[in-house]
Amino acid sequence: MIDVYNKLLNQFGSKDWWPADTQFEVVIGALLTQQTRWENVERAIKNLKERGLLEQEPLSRIDLEELEELIRCTGFYRQKAKRLKSISEFFFENPDILKKPEDELRDILLSLNGVGEETADSIVLYAADRPRFVIDAYTKRICMCMGIKGDYGELQSIFEDSLPQDVPLYKEFHALIVEYGKRFCGQKRCTECILVENGKM
């Protein structure tokens, strides 16, 4: 896998993904970005920030319909508004939650409504700064093209076992995979794929 990482890094350079002022902002962004373009997430984040709502207590207490309007641009705004309120309440009541060991933290996150495996790992990696490799749709797709099959956990193990346990590397690699996926997989430029031609990772 490290070869794939180096190929992507050479092609695209460092991405500096997931800009955010606070850990909580990463958590909120992780929910808002589900099935949504990042540009639209930034608008919603800006809306919340301008009103001082990008903090645990204010966001947990905001009127539901008001919150829906502020995040409407991210789509799925009704379910996302409910989830944001409940997760804000949880983080307000458990302020040190991100300091827990990554395995325990991941299980706790998964028990929250609106948090599946990808979102949980995104929070563990980008908010808590712990080594958990994020598997998204592009990662699965690229693996399939390389002949690697498996469910979420199996693919995650393949990446984590073949890479040094390095948080910045995990962050960068996932960002590069998404960038690559957008440009090639998403545009169906399979004949130009630089990852599959030599087969193995």
Place this chain on the structure above:
DNA sequence: GTCCGGATAA
């Protein structure tokens, strides 16, 4: 019309 930095209930 298609696609996005998915999760959930059925």
Place this chain on the structure above:
DNA sequence: TTATCGGGAC
């Protein structure tokens, strides 16, 4: 495994 949630950009 499939339907649903959904606005915005192309």
